Amino acid sequence: xxxxxxxxxxxxxxxxxxxxxxxxxxxxxxxxxxxxxxxxxxxxxxxxxxxxxxxxxxxxxxxxxxxxxxxxxxxxxxxxxxxxxxxxxxxxxxxxxxxxxxxxxxxxxxxxxxxxxxxxxxxxxxxxxxxxxxxxxxxxxxxxxxxxx
Numbered sequence: 001x002x003x004x005x006x007x008x009x010x011x012x013x014x015x016x017x018x019x020x021x022x023x024x025x026x027x028x029x030x031x032x033x034x035x036x037x038x039x040x041x042x043x044x045x046x047x048x049x050x051x052x053x054x055x056x057x058x059x060x061x062x063x064x065x066x067x068x069x070x071x072x073x074x075x076x077x078x079x080x081x082x083x084x085x086x087x088x089x090x091x092x093x094x095x096x097x098x099x100x101x102x103x104x105x106x107x108x109x110x111x112x113x114x115x116x117x118x119x120x121x122x123x124x125x126x127x128x129x130x131x132x133x134x135x136x137x138x139x140x141x142x143x144x145x146x147x148x149x
Contacts, residue, residue: 010101010118010125010134017135019115022084023126024135026117027143029081030095038097040120042104043080045093049112063092066111070096082117083145095119105130 017023028043046062048054054062070077075096083090098104101118105127108116118125118134124143125134137143 009132010120010127011132012125012136013133017126018128019126023115024137025085026082026137027085027087027145028140029083029087029090029145031079031081034076034078034095038095040097040118041095042098042107043082043093043095043117043119044104044108044111044113045082045091046111046113047091047093051114059091062111066094066107069107069110070094087145100130101127101132102130 044066046066047059049062067077075098077094077096080093080095081090082093098107104116104118109129115126115128117137118127119140122140124137124140126137127134
C-alpha cells in the first residue's frame with residue numbers, strides 16, 4: 001500500500017527576499033480560531049492579484065472566490081486577516097492545512113499572489129513558490145493579534 005509523502009519543511013533562506021520588506025512586519029487576526037490549530041498550515045490571500053492594488057469590491061470578490069475554491073477542493077479553512085502592525089492596512093485571507101508546500105504554492109499562484117505564509121512548528125515563513133525555500137518571519141504567537149482590523 002503506497003504511503004503519502006511527508007510534507008516538505010521550509011528551508012530558511014538568507015538571500016534577499018524578492019518581495020516588499022513590509023511583508024516581514026505582517027500581523028495576523030483570526031476572528032474565529034479553529035478548535036485545534038493545524039501542526040502546519042498555509043495562509044493565502046486573494047487580494048490585490050499580481051501585486052496591483054484592486055478596489056474593495058474586486059478584493060471582496062476574490063476573497064469569496066478563494067473561500068469557494070478551498071471548499072470545493074475539500075480544504076477546511078478559517079479566516080485570517082494579514083495586517084500592518086497598526087492594523088491600518090489589512091488583507092483578508094484563508095488559513096488551511098494544505099498538506100504540502102506544493103499545494104499551498106499552487107493555490108497562491110492560482111490567485112496571482114506574489115507570496116504566501118507557511119506556519120510550521122510555531123514559526124511563520126514567507127514563501128513565493130513550491131521550492132521549499134522560505135524567509136523566516138517570526139513566531140506565530142508573536143504575530144497573532146486579538147484586535148479586529
